[in-house]
Amino acid sequence: MEDHGGEAGNPVRTRVAVFGAGSWGTAFAMVLADAGCDVTLWGRRPEVVDAINTTRVNPDYFPDFVLPDGITATTDARRAAAGAAFAVLAVPSQTLRANLGAWTSLLDRNTVLVSLMKGVELGTTLLMSEVIAEVTGAGPDRIAVVSGPNLAGELIHRQPAACVVACRDEAVARQLQAACHTAYYRPYTNVDVVGCEIGGAVKNVIGLAVGIADGLGLGDNTKASLITRGLAETARLGLAMGADPRTFAGLAGMGDLVATACSPLSRNTSFGASLGRGMTLAQTVATTHRTAEGVTSCRSVRDLARRHGVAMPVTEAVVDIVHGGKPPRLAVKELMARSAKPERV
Ligand SMILES: NC(=O)c1ccc[n+]([C@@H]2O[C@H](COP(=O)([O-])OP(=O)(O)OC[C@H]3O[C@@H](n4cnc5c(N)ncnc54)[C@H](O)[C@@H]3O)[C@@H](O)[C@H]2O)c1
Numbered sequence: 189m190e191d192h193g194g195e196a197g198n199p200v201r202t203r204v205a206v207f208g209a210g211s212w213g214t215a216f217a218m219v220l221a222d223a224g225c226d227v228t229l230w231g232r233r234p235e236v237v238d239a240i241n242t243t244r245v246n247p248d249y250f251p252d253f254v255l256p257d258g259i260t261a262t263t264d265a266r267r268a269a270a271g272a273a274f275a276v277l278a279v280p281s282q283t284l285r286a287n288l289g290a291w292t293s294l295l296d297r298n299t300v301l302v303s304l305m306k307g308v309e310l311g312t313t314l315l316m317s318e319v320i321a322e323v324t325g326a327g328p329d330r331i332a333v334v335s336g337p338n339l340a341g342e343l344i345h346r347q348p349a350a351c352v353v354a355c356r357d358e359a360v361a362r363q364l365q366a367a368c369h370t371a372y373y374r375p376y377t378n379v380d381v382v383g384c385e386i387g388g389a390v391k392n393v394i395g396l397a398v399g400i401a402d403g404l405g406l407g408d409n410t411k412a413s414l415i416t417r418g419l420a421e422t423a424r425l426g427l428a429m430g431a432d433p434r435t436f437a438g439l440a441g442m443g444d445l446v447a448t449a450c451s452p453l454s455r456n457t458s459f460g461a462s463l464g465r466g467m468t469l470a471q472t473v474a475t476t477h478r479t480a481e482g483v484t485s486c487r488s489v490r491d492l493a494r495r496h497g498v499a500m501p502v503t504e505a506v507v508d509i510v511h512g513g514k515p516p517r518l519a520v521k522e523l524m525a526r527s528a529k530p531e532r533v
């Protein structure tokens with residue numbers, strides 16, 4: 189086996205269940221296996237699970253990459269959950285509640301639940317950690333989040349990247365850090381779960397805005413302005429929800445926003461570019477078969493902001509364009525016509 193710098197020599201291999209064999213679930217399973225964990229990857233579709241077990245390839249998401257031996261795939265959630273120290277959740281944010289409802293009784297009381305998701309539940313406006321707590325009854329010491337500039341399409345090449353592993357219990361964050369630390373993947377711990385989740389969810393909305401600007405043919409001044417003001421409104425919301433302001437200057441804030449807004453691999457930014465080029469929401473959805481979380485979460489983020497009395501003009505504009513059919517050029521004009529104000533508000 190190739191050495192990717194993890195804890196492969198460790199005689200007791202950490203058992204990890206990864207739920208969701210989509211792009212990030214598959215790539216993160218590879219990271220964990222490279223770090224020396226014994227990984228069981230749950231997938232919905234038997235043909236994908238069979239392909240992973242027989243050819244070590246996930247044909248739907250990464251047909252050109254051979255996955256490490258430390259991964260076993262299964263459609264049996266009970267088998268995946270059995271004896272897992274960590275249950276990593278990598279399904280779309282809006283389906284988490286239903287998925288978790290089916291898995292909760294299978295999980296051990298000590299298993300730490302790890303969210304890879306970057307969204308806010310529509311209707312409830314709950315963060316993913318809050319959905320996990322509500323559905324499973326787990327306390328904050330058993331709920332963790334992994335976030336940061338982590339495009340699965342780059343990580344599957346084992347290109348160097350850093351991330352944040354956040355848990356209110358720092359000792360648990362350190363255990364998770366050890367479980368996913370490899371020569372190419374560098375996790376930093378944080379105890380600010382809310383800040384990391386807000387950073388991850390809102391960057392998808394700002395990614396849509398930057399994509400829309402790109403699709404309109406606007407240049408780097410416009411995109412940098414959206415990124416910076418987008419980060420300002422992200423931090424405003426986070427602070428209102430009790431987050432640590434420093435988180436937004438870190439990997440789960442600025443880091444993830446820059447990766448998303450600048451990358452052709454980002455589904456949110458690509459989705460926005462399609463809208464900016466004049467495609468409708470329905471046309472764009474019909475040509476996109478991947479999870480672009482910001483499309484739904486822009487509404488939940490907008491609702492969350494209104495509930496906390498926080499101004500999020502870029503997010504409001506994205507909702508108006510994506511769901512209200514507002515012409516993107518009109519939304520840009522209106523954003524620019526807002527009353528003048530000091531930068532640090
Ligand atoms: N792909 C990335 O680069 C990346 C990186 C960091 C975080 N994330 C986040 O990880 C989460 C998962 O994203 P992804 O990229 O793996 O998405 P994906 O669309 O590639 O995969 C989602 C997986 O969930 C499964 N699934 C289980 N139950 C489902 C249901 N009821 N409906 C639909 N699908 C269901 C799908 O079969 C699929 O395998 C998102 O919140 C995303 O923002 C993704």
Ligand SMILES: O=P(O)(O)OC[C@H](O)CO
Nearest residue numbers: 336337338339454455456
């Ligand atoms: O493809 P996106 O836009 O969902 O972004 C993927 C990751 O969240 C980037 O960190």
